[in-house]
Amino acid sequence: MSGKPKLAVFKFASCDGCQLTVLDMEDELLALAGAVEVANFLEASREVIAGPYDLGLVEGSITTGHDLERLTQARASCATLVAIGACATAGGIQALRNFVNVADYVKLVYARPDYITTLAQSTPPSAHVKIDYELRGCPISKEQLLGVLGDLLAGRAPRLPGHAVCVECKLAGVPCLTVARGIPCLGPVTQTGCGALCPRYARGCYGCFGPQDTANTASLISILKGLGASDGEIVRAFRGYNAMAPEFLKAGGGQ
Amino acid sequence: MIAMPAVPGVHTPARHVIRRRARETADTFTWELAPLDGPGARFAPGQFNMLYAFGAGEVPVSISGDPARPGTLIHTIRAVGRVTSVMERLEEGEQVGARGPFGRGWPVAEAQEGDLLIVAGGVGLAPLRPVVYHTLAHRNRYRNVALLYGARTPADLLFAAELDGWRAIIAVAVTVDSGGPQWRGDVGAAPRLIGKADFDPARATAFVCGPEVMMRFCAAELVNRGVAAERIHVSLERNMACGMGLCGRCQLGPVFVCKDGPVFPYPVARELLAAREL
Amino acid sequence: MAPDELARLFEYLAGEGYSLIGPTLRDGAVVFDHIRCPADLPRGVRALQTPGSCRWDHDGDSALFAHGAGADSFKRHVSPPRETVWIARRDREGALTFGQPPQQVQPAAYVGMRPCDLAALLIRDRALAQGDYRDTAYVARRAGLFIAVAECAAPAGNCFCASMGTGPGANRGYDLALTEIGNGGRRMLLIRSGSARGAAALDTLNLPFATVAQLSSARRAVETAAASMRRGPTPEGARAALNRGRESPRWRETAKRCLACGSCAMVCPTCFCHAVEDRAGLDRGRAERVKTWAPCFTREFTYIHGGAARPSVAGRYRHWITHKFAAWFDQFGVSGCVGCGRCVTWCPVGIDVVEEIAALNGAPDR
Amino acid sequence: MSRVIKVDALARVEGEGGMRLRLENGKVAEAVFNIYEPPRFFEALLRGRAASEAPDITSRICGICPIAYQLSAIAAVEGVYGIAPDRRVRALRRLIYCGEWIESHALHIYFLHAPDFLGYESALHMAKDYPDVVKRALRLKKAGNSLVRVIGGREIHPINNRVGGFYRSPARGALNALYEELKWSLDAAMDTARLAAGFEFPDFTFDHELVALRHAEEYAIAEGRIVSTGGLDTTAEEYENHFEERHDPVSTALRSVIKGRGAYLAGPFARVALNFDKLTPMARQAAAETRLTPDERNPYRGIIARAVETTLAVEEAMRLIAEYEPPHPAYHDAAPRAGTGFGATEAPRGLLWHRYDIDAKGLITYAKIVPPTAQNQYAIESDLRRFAEQNAALPDNQLGWKLEQAIRNYDPCISCATHQLTVTVERS
Numbered sequence A: 001m002s003g004k005p006k007l008a009v010f011k012f013a014s015c016d017g018c019q020l021t022v023l024d025m026e027d028e029l030l031a032l033a034g035a036v037e038v039a040n041f042l043e044a045s046r047e048v049i050a051g052p053y054d055l056g057l058v059e060g061s062i063t064t065g066h067d068l069e070r071l072t073q074a075r076a077s078c079a080t081l082v083a084i085g086a087c088a089t090a091g092g093i094q095a096l097r098n099f100v101n102v103a104d105y106v107k108l109v110y111a112r113p114d115y116i117t118t119l120a121q122s123t124p125p126s127a128h129v130k131i132d133y134e135l136r137g138c139p140i141s142k143e144q145l146l147g148v149l150g151d152l153l154a155g156r157a158p159r160l161p162g163h164a165v166c167v168e169c170k171l172a173g174v175p176c177l178t179v180a181r182g183i184p185c186l187g188p189v190t191q192t193g194c195g196a197l198c199p200r201y202a203r204g205c206y207g208c209f210g211p212q213d214t215a216n217t218a219s220l221i222s223i224l225k226g227l228g229a230s231d232g233e234i235v236r237a238f239r240g241y242n243a244m245a246p247e248f249l250k251a252g253g254g255q
Numbered sequence B: 001m002i003a004m005p006a007v008p009g010v011h012t013p014a015r016h017v018i019r020r021r022a023r024e025t026a027d028t029f030t031w032e033l034a035p036l037d038g039p040g041a042r043f044a045p046g047q048f049n050m051l052y053a054f055g056a057g058e059v060p061v062s063i064s065g066d067p068a069r070p071g072t073l074i075h076t077i078r079a080v081g082r083v084t085s086v087m088e089r090l091e092e093g094e095q096v097g098a099r100g101p102f103g104r105g106w107p108v109a110e111a112q113e114g115d116l117l118i119v120a121g122g123v124g125l126a127p128l129r130p131v132v133y134h135t136l137a138h139r140n141r142y143r144n145v146a147l148l149y150g151a152r153t154p155a156d157l158l159f160a161a162e163l164d165g166w167r168a169i170i171a172v173a174v175t176v177d178s179g180g181p182q183w184r185g186d187v188g189a190a191p192r193l194i195g196k197a198d199f200d201p202a203r204a205t206a207f208v209c210g211p212e213v214m215m216r217f218c219a220a221e222l223v224n225r226g227v228a229a230e231r232i233h234v235s236l237e238r239n240m241a242c243g244m245g246l247c248g249r250c251q252l253g254p255v256f257v258c259k260d261g262p263v264f265p266y267p268v269a270r271e272l273l274a275a276r277e278l
Numbered sequence C: 001m002a003p004d005e006l007a008r009l010f011e012y013l014a015g016e017g018y019s020l021i022g023p024t025l026r027d028g029a030v031v032f033d034h035i036r037c038p039a040d041l042p043r044g045v046r047a048l049q050t051p052g053s054c055r056w057d058h059d060g061d062s063a064l065f066a067h068g069a070g071a072d073s074f075k076r077h078v079s080p081p082r083e084t085v086w087i088a089r090r091d092r093e094g095a096l097t098f099g100q101p102p103q104q105v106q107p108a109a110y111v112g113m114r115p116c117d118l119a120a121l122l123i124r125d126r127a128l129a130q131g132d133y134r135d136t137a138y139v140a141r142r143a144g145l146f147i148a149v150a151e152c153a154a155p156a157g158n159c160f161c162a163s164m165g166t167g168p169g170a171n172r173g174y175d176l177a178l179t180e181i182g183n184g185g186r187r188m189l190l191i192r193s194g195s196a197r198g199a200a201a202l203d204t205l206n207l208p209f210a211t212v213a214q215l216s217s218a219r220r221a222v223e224t225a226a227a228s229m230r231r232g233p234t235p236e237g238a239r240a241a242l243n244r245g246r247e248s249p250r251w252r253e254t255a256k257r258c259l260a261c262g263s264c265a266m267v268c269p270t271c272f273c274h275a276v277e278d279r280a281g282l283d284r285g286r287a288e289r290v291k292t293w294a295p296c297f298t299r300e301f302t303y304i305h306g307g308a309a310r311p312s313v314a315g316r317y318r319h320w321i322t323h324k325f326a327a328w329f330d331q332f333g334v335s336g337c338v339g340c341g342r343c344v345t346w347c348p349v350g351i352d353v354v355e356e357i358a359a360l361n362g363a364p365d366r
Numbered sequence D: 001m002s003r004v005i006k007v008d009a010l011a012r013v014e015g016e017g018g019m020r021l022r023l024e025n026g027k028v029a030e031a032v033f034n035i036y037e038p039p040r041f042f043e044a045l046l047r048g049r050a051a052s053e054a055p056d057i058t059s060r061i062c063g064i065c066p067i068a069y070q071l072s073a074i075a076a077v078e079g080v081y082g083i084a085p086d087r088r089v090r091a092l093r094r095l096i097y098c099g100e101w102i103e104s105h106a107l108h109i110y111f112l113h114a115p116d117f118l119g120y121e122s123a124l125h126m127a128k129d130y131p132d133v134v135k136r137a138l139r140l141k142k143a144g145n146s147l148v149r150v151i152g153g154r155e156i157h158p159i160n161n162r163v164g165g166f167y168r169s170p171a172r173g174a175l176n177a178l179y180e181e182l183k184w185s186l187d188a189a190m191d192t193a194r195l196a197a198g199f200e201f202p203d204f205t206f207d208h209e210l211v212a213l214r215h216a217e218e219y220a221i222a223e224g225r226i227v228s229t230g231g232l233d234t235t236a237e238e239y240e241n242h243f244e245e246r247h248d249p250v251s252t253a254l255r256s257v258i259k260g261r262g263a264y265l266a267g268p269f270a271r272v273a274l275n276f277d278k279l280t281p282m283a284r285q286a287a288a289e290t291r292l293t294p295d296e297r298n299p300y301r302g303i304i305a306r307a308v309e310t311t312l313a314v315e316e317a318m319r320l321i322a323e324y325e326p327p328h329p330a331y332h333d334a335a336p337r338a339g340t341g342f343g344a345t346e347a348p349r350g351l352l353w354h355r356y357d358i359d360a361k362g363l364i365t366y367a368k369i370v371p372p373t374a375q376n377q378y379a380i381e382s383d384l385r386r387f388a389e390q391n392a393a394l395p396d397n398q399l400g401w402k403l404e405q406a407i408r409n410y411d412p413c414i415s416c417a418t419h420q421l422t423v424t425v426e427r428s
C-alpha cells in the first residue's frame, strides 16, 4: 500500500443514511480525510479516482440486475469490502417485497409497470459476493463505523459485539422495560450496537440491528404473547428492517 | 478525593522496546524486549506476561527466555489472530507494553532429584524453554532429563539452532508429523517419543505443553508407563483480559487459569477438560 | 429519630465530603443513584415482584426503605459499567507512555443500602480487594465508602436473603445501621453504629437513646421479615446441588427459555466479570483500554482460540449459576449469591435460580 | 453536429441521479434529469402495516430528512385517530425539525453546493484552502444534529417521534446544554449567509409557481396550509384536488404538477417567497444583508435562501429551548380508527405530503407519498434545458459540471424521490 489507503463508497438500494453517517462524524471527518484518500464517494465528492481501492463501503441492497453488476465490479475493485447497514447486511426494509409477488408491488406504485425493471428479491450484497465485514443497524452506529475504520487503517481485524441489547440496557442503567413496565421489546434477541437507544427513550427495541448471535426468538415470542401481542403483531415485529436475517425470518413465519 | 494508584507492570503496561526480533517459523517469531522503566522482573519458568501492541490489544504470552537472566524478556509468539498479527508486523526498535509476570509455572523444584521429562508440542516448547534453560544451568539437581518435542513439519520446529547445543547436556528427541525427503529423524506423534525415553517412572516428573489433545495423549501414555498422575503437569490456555484473576474470562470450572495456572497437575486438568463446555 | 431527621444525617455526610447515594424512584423504578435529600428517597414505595416482573407502587404508607432490592445496586458506583483503565500515548518517534485516566473519586456515602447488598459488597471485596492482585480502582472507591445500611422489614417477592444468611438484618460491615419501626405518622428510625466513623456520626447527630420497646420492635420487624420471606436454598445446599447436577438434563430445558441476554449477570451485585477493549483514535497518537461489565452469557465472553468454549446456552447458563452458587466457595470461600433476587426479577422470561436449584435437587442423581 | 452529454452518477446529491442532454446544432433536443435510485416500493410495503409503524418505516425513505418523513406520517395518522397534539408536543416537534433543517442545510450549503461555487470537487478538497470554513460547516452541522440526537435519540432515523407525541420527553437540562452551541451557531449561520452572498451567480431566472406551507403565527415548518405564488390556498386534505402526478412519456418518473397549470417549485425558495413576513429577526437581517427578497427568482441564489433559513432555524431553536416545557404526558394514546389521513410538512428541500387509508384495526390499506424532489422534477428539467441552451458553447466537461451545479440548486434528494426511476425504455 503506497501512500494513503483509498476509500470508496458504493450505494445500492438504500436511504443514504448509512453513508451519511460518514459525513455525520463531524468531529472525526477531517482526521479521516487525513488518514485515507477519499477516492470514490459521490455523496461527498464529485471527484472519482479510479480503483483499485483499499477499502470499500457498500450501502444498500441488491434489487436490480444493473446493481448486481455494479456490485460485482465493486468487489473486484476493493481489497476489503465492508457492508454497512441493514440494507447491506439483510436486504433492508425493501426486502418486504420478498414476501409478496414483486409484480404486484410494481403495479401498486407505478402507472406503467412495464417500464420497471427490478429483481424479485431484495438481497444483501453478501448473497452475491464475498463481504469481509458487516456493520449492522438501520442506520449503522457512528461509533462502530469509526471503530471498524480505525481497525482497518491500523491493520487490525475489526471485531464487533454479537450480544443482546439487554447488556447495553444494564450498562446504561435502564431498568428493563419489559420487566418493570410490561413494554414489549425485541432487545433480548437483537444485537447491540445502538447503546440500547430505544430503551433509553422508554421505547421497546424494534430490532434495527438484527438478530444477536444467540437469538432465542421462540422464548421471546412467549413473552410477547404474554404481553398480549397478536400473531399479526409478532409477525410484523420480526418483519422489519432485518426481515431477511435468518433468525428473524424464521420468527416472522418464514417467507 | 481519592487517588487510585495503579502499579506499572501490573495494572498498566510497563514500557519495553523490541531489541531483537527473530523469525522462528513461517508464523512464529521471537521478541527480545528490553525494559525501559527499571530492571526487568524476575520470573519462574512457565509464567506469562500480558503483552500489549499499541492500539491493537493485549494477549497472554509465556516467557520463553532464561529465568536466570531476567533483564531481558524473551517471548515467542505465533501469529494467529487480530492482536498477534499486528505484533508480527512490529519492527525492531518499536515499543510495546508488558504486564506480569503472572501465573503459576512449572514446579521445577518438585522434580529435583528425579527424572524430568519435558514434553512439548508445536509452539508449546516456548513456555517450556525456561525449564530447559533451568535444567541446563542446574543439571546436577536432576537425574535423567529428556526433552521430547513434536512439531507438524521440520519447518515448524522452534529454536532449531539451539536444539543441538542442548543435546550435549540433556537428551533431546524430536518428531514431526510429516517429514519430507530431507528429514532423518522420527516421524509420528509426540507420545511415541515417551516410549523411547530413558526414565524411571517411579521417580519421574513430566511437564507437558502443547495442543489439548496432544497433552491428553501424552499424559495417558505417561500414566500407562507408570508415572504418577500427580507428577504430570500440563499447561492450559483460556482467553484472558486481565491476567490476574479479576476479569473472570479464563475460568474453567472453579479455577482461574491465569492465577491458579496456567500449569496444573494432570488430575486437576483431566477433570476440568472432561466436562464439556466448562 | 424521626424519619425527617435523616436530613441532618445527609447534611453531616455531605459536610464530611461524601457524595450521597441512595435508593430513589426514577421512571417508575427504584434505582440506587445520587440523591440530595431525604425527599429523594422512595417514601411509601413498595415492590411487587414475581419472576420476570416488577412494579413499584405507592402503598399509602410512609416507609422509606420498603422498596426491596432496587433495579440497580452499589455495583454501578464501585465498579462502573464502563471504565477507562489506562491511556497510552505514542509520540512521533513511536515512544509510548502509559498513564491512568485523570479521574478523581469523591468518597461516597450509601444511605439505605440493603443488607443483602452489603453482604454482596463484602463478597466483592474478597474477589477484587483481597487477593494477590487487586482492582486498585475498586479498592480506592471502596475505601472511601460510608455505609448506612437499612435493615429490611418489607422483603419483596423474589427475595431469599434469609435462606442465604445475608439478611434481612445486618450484622457487620456497616458504619451505621437503620431500622424502620412503627407505621404511618409514628414511624421511627433506629440507628446504631458499626464502626468508629459511624460512631462519630452518631455523636454529632446527638440523638436520644432508643427505648427497650423500640429495640425489641426493631428486632421483631426484622424477624417477621425473615419469616415472611420466600424460602430459597441454603448456600451449602445450593453448592451441593450444583456440584451434583453438572450433567443434569435440566440445563437443556432451561436453555429453551433462556434468552442468553445476560441480564441476570449484569444486575447481580456480586458478578464482577468484565471485558476489555483496546482502541486507538484515527490519528494513532492515543489509545485507551476500556473495561466493561461483561456477562458470561455472551458468545464472545467464551471465545478461545478455535471458537466459543461454551457454544450452547445450556453451557453458559450452567457456568453462570454454578460459578455463582458453587465455584465461589472454591475461589473465595463463600457463596457468590446473597439472595437479593435481582436475577430472578430482571430475567425477562423469569428464570428463577431458586426454582432451578430446587429442580436440580429434585432431579435424580445421574 | 450532435453532442450527447451524460452526467452519470450525479455527485454530491444525496442518493444518485443522472442527467442526459442531447444537443443538436447547439439546440437542446432532449434534456432528461433521471434518477436511478432502484425502486423500493414504500407505498406498497406499507399496506398491511400498522399505521403506528408508518413514521419509522417512511423515515427509511431518506436518511437525510427522516424527521420530515416521520412528522408528515405522524400528522396523517393523528388526523385519523383524532389526536390533536398539545402545545408542548408541537413545540418539541418544531424544535427537532429545526435541528434537521440546520443539519440538512449546512450539509447542502457547505458539502454539496459551495464547492461548486468555489471550484472544488468537494468540501474535503476545500478544507485545504478554507480550513476555517469547513470547520465552521462541521460545527454548524453538528449543532443541528445534536438537537436531533438529544430529542430523537440519533441523527439518522431517530426513534423518539411517535404518533401522539414522543416516547420520552427530553430533560430540560439536556436541551439547555445545547443552547450555548446554538448561540455560536447563530453567528455561524449569519456568516454562512454572508459567505453565500459573496459567491458569483450566473444571470438566470425562472418563473415557476412556488408552493409552500404557510402558518398564521410562524414560519411554517411542521404545519400549515398549502399556499402558492399563484394564489393557491388549501390544505393537506385537499392536496389531491389541486395537484396530480403525471407519467411523462419521455421519462418513467412520476412528476407532480399543479392541475391545469403545470410545473412548480417547492423548497427554501418557495418558503422564503411565501413566508417572508414570518422570518425571525436575525433571519430577516440575514435576508437584508444578502439582498434576498420574496421576489428573488435566480435559482442559484437558493443557497442564500438556505442560509437565511438556517439562521431562522437556529433562532427558533434557541427560542424553543428557552421556552421548553417537557411534554407531559410524553404522548397521547388513541385507539385505532378507520379513516383517511393526510400530512404535509416542510422537509428541508420542500413540501412533503403523505396520505394513508387506515382500517379499523389500525392497518394501512393505501399509502401515497409525494416527496419534494418529485414535485420539483418538472421545474428542474425545464430550467436545465434553458440553462444548457445558454451555455451550449462550453466544452463538454465544463458544461457537465455547470449542469451539476445547476441541479444542486434544487437540493434534490434523490433517494426521497420514491417514484423516480432509471430510464429503462427510451422513446423520442
Ligand SMILES: Cc1cc2nc3c(=O)[nH]c(=O)nc-3n(C[C@H](O)[C@H](O)[C@H](O)COP(=O)(O)OP(=O)(O)OC[C@H]3O[C@@H](n4cnc5c(N)ncnc54)[C@H](O)[C@@H]3O)c2cc1C
Residues within 6 Å of the ligand: A159, B048, B059, B060, B061, B062, B063, B076, B077, B078, B079, B080, B081, B082, B083, B084, B085, B123, B126, B127, B236, B237, B238, B239, B240, B262, C300, C303, C304, C305, C306, C307
Ligand atoms: C497462559 C497463556 C500463555 C500463552 N503463551 C503463548 C505463547 O507463548 N506463545 C503464543 O504464541 N501464544 C501463547 N498463548 C496464546 C495467545 O495468547 C493467543 O494466541 C492470543 O491471545 C491470540 O490473540 P489474537 O488477538 O492474536 O487472536 P484472536 O483474534 O483472539 O484469535 C485467536 C483465535 O480466537 C478466536 N476468537 C477469539 N475471540 C473471537 C471473537 N470475538 N470472534 C471470533 N473469533 C474469536 C479466533 O478463532 C482466533 O482463531 C498463550 C495463552 C495463554 C492463556
Ligand code: SF4
Residues within 6 Å of the ligand: A165, A166, A167, A169, A170, A175, A176, A177, A178, A179, A185, A186, A187, A188, A196, A199, A204, A205, C261, C263, C348
Ligand atoms: S428493555 Fe429490552 S433490551 Fe432492555 S433489558 Fe429489557 S428486554 Fe432487554
Ligand code: SF4
Residues within 6 Å of the ligand: A165, A187, A190, A191, A194, A195, A196, A197, A198, A199, A204, A205, A206, A207, A208, A209, A210, D159
Ligand atoms: S434499541 Fe433496537 S430498534 Fe432501537 S436503535 Fe437499538 S437495535 Fe435499533
Ligand code: SF4
Residues within 6 Å of the ligand: C120, C264, C267, C268, C269, C270, C271, C324, C336, C337, C338, C339, C340, C341, C342, C343, C344, C353
Ligand atoms: S445470583 Fe441472583 S439472587 Fe443471588 S446475588 Fe446475584 S442477582 Fe442476587
